[in-house]
Amino acid sequence: MRIHVLRQFFLVLLLGLAAFQASANDQYQLSSGDVIKINVYGEPDLSFDEIRLNDAGTFSFPFIGEIDASGKTAGQVRQLITSKLQDGYLVDPRVSVSVVTYRSFYISGEVKEPGGYPYQPGLTLDRAIALAGGLTERASTNRITIVRNEGGNRVSQDASLETKVQPGDTITIDQGFF
Structure with a gap:
């Protein structure tokens, strides 16, 4: 019984931390030196574990070219990549962008x-x-x-x-x- 209660407690704690991190990433504005992770579901050639933003706050992405992420949130970069991939490359791209390492x-x-x-x-x-x-x-x-x-x-x-x-x-x- 105690183990079950402890498991539930830790699960709630982990979910709370994940929600806090997600909300922090939603407000955090990217800039030079940040490292982001991009995942395009079902497209391993378009998914990257680490992309470091250059001095101008940009990075290069296949098919799309240079993407300016400076001053944008991870969610805004996700929307930008999704819309560019829909424009002639993928029918329904499912993209996620998250911060791996802050500057x-x-x-x-x-x-x-x-x-x-x-x-x-x-x-x-x-x-x-x-x-x-x-x-x-x-x-x-x-x-x-x-x-x-x-x-x-x-x-x-x-x-x-x-x-x-x-x-x-x-x-x-x-x-x-x-």
């Missing part, structure tokens, strides 16, 4: 291991600092800036430890004055 964020300044780290959905600045080995002795938790892409422009803003990190962010932790 990195970068952290520098007063952290023990500055550098680029893979983004994870739901990442906050305090967890990003932990990924970078923690703060140095001279770090200030009040003097943190994030430079991020907003509407095609790089914008600098002050941040706190609770600030959500986005893919492609550049985080700088300044020294505190003692």
Whole structure:
């Protein structure tokens, strides 16, 4: 009886996590450095486990050519591929597009291991600092800036430890004055 209840609990938990990931992918805008997976049901020559978006946020797809995915969601890319494949190639293509690897964020300044780290959905600045080995002795938790892409422009803003990190962010932790 207990095993059955535990199985049901884990099944509900896994379904909830899958739904959360799907909703995160529906809102996430693709850009340069993201890796996506494309599956065209019944068409192994048109299915790819990993496609990395180039510096312009595009990728090449058989029969269609160059696809601009920059600023689009995985769902929008799916719709684009589906409509292009329907235009003279496949009668009823069933396409899925998902993000395999998000582009990195970068952290520098007063952290023990500055550098680029893979983004994870739901990442906050305090967890990003932990990924970078923690703060140095001279770090200030009040003097943190994030430079991020907003509407095609790089914008600098002050941040706190609770600030959500986005893919492609550049985080700088300044020294505190003692």
